[in-house]
């Protein structure tokens with residue numbers, strides 16, 4: 001068997017003009033061009049996309065899920081970042 | 096002062112499972128959970144890939160251009176399903192090559208249903224209607240399975256399956272409304288596929304040792320027998336509509352349970368096919384091995400080309 005496996009690529013698809021690219025899965029391919037072609041055949045057989053990004057999986061760096069608690073903690077106690085924290089008198093309109 | 100109770104990784108995992116929070120690739124998980132998933136997802140992927148063979152057998156002989164285009168699209172979908180699932184399994188730390196190797200050496204299993212031959216065009220109808228119907232029954236609950244990448248792959252798969260079942264039903268309906276011979280062809284295909292399809296749900300609950308743990312981990316949501324019963328209840332009226340006779344003399348509506356009682360499944364046949372002695376086990380593995388070997392030069396050439404292009408780019412930069 002071929003011992004050198006084609007690298008893995010993560011696939012991101014923009015489903016409609018004006019929307020973000022969203023992660024849909026991954027694919028093996030020898031290079032970026034082939035990754036885009038394979039991603040088209042595997043992930044957009046029913047017009048699920050108008051644009052495809054591929055990134056070699058080894059280039060993705062991620063936050064550590066085991067530290068998610070402390071890592072996202074700074075945002076946890078700042079209720080004043082949300083508009084509902086503030087009292088607006090009933091007489092005030094359009095705010 | 097608060098005493099901080101140190102939660103073990105296992106507790107955190109169990110809490111997530113209990114509160115329906117999906118487990119993601121980098122989360123801690125028990126080794127057994129990881130192993131169970133690798134086995135189940137890769138088997139599932141292999142089934143999609145091997146499943147292309149019995150239907151692929153009829154692509155060049157489909158009775159019309161329309162049927163040919165439809166069958167081709169369906170078989171392509173199955174290839175896609177295999178790829179979604181292989182990449183879900185890879186997030187658990189196994190490699191694509193390892194999974195292929197296990198399939199090609201006969202070490203890994205795939206659904207036994209694909210070890211039966213497709214003898215007539217009606218078999219293509221029966222597969223879509225029955226086999227994809229059973230697959231849907233199995234797969235819909237898997238959209239809520241506890242491992243995130245598997246659940247997401249299943250959502251994509253399920254969206255595509257209903258066309259598969261409908262095209263099969265339409266083939267059966269066309270044959271059933273056709274000549275006497277065509278109707279007979281449909282009945283014969285139905286006879287061939289009914290029992291193997293019921294076996295697709297796996298052994299009886301009391302003989303399925305992994306079910307309990309898989310249910311606890313919310314990998315599985317229903318037992319084999321529960322799904323099998325639902326399938327029978329769903330299919331019998333459809334067969335009646337087609338004017339086909341279910342090949343089971345013990346089939347009877349049971350008012351008390353609100354479902355059908357059905358005859359005994361031949362588990363000897365099931366285990367025999369699982370062990371590699373079905374009508375087509377050897378052919379299927381031979382076909383997969385041939386494809387792998389004959390495609391090797393293409394994979395190597397593509398890799399060599401990519402490497403060369405990358406060095407060229409570096410040099411010119």
Ligand SMILES: [Fe+2]
Nearest residue numbers: 143172173176
């Ligand atoms: Fe499928």
Ligand SMILES: [Fe+2]
Nearest residue numbers: 173227256259
């Ligand atoms: Fe299917």
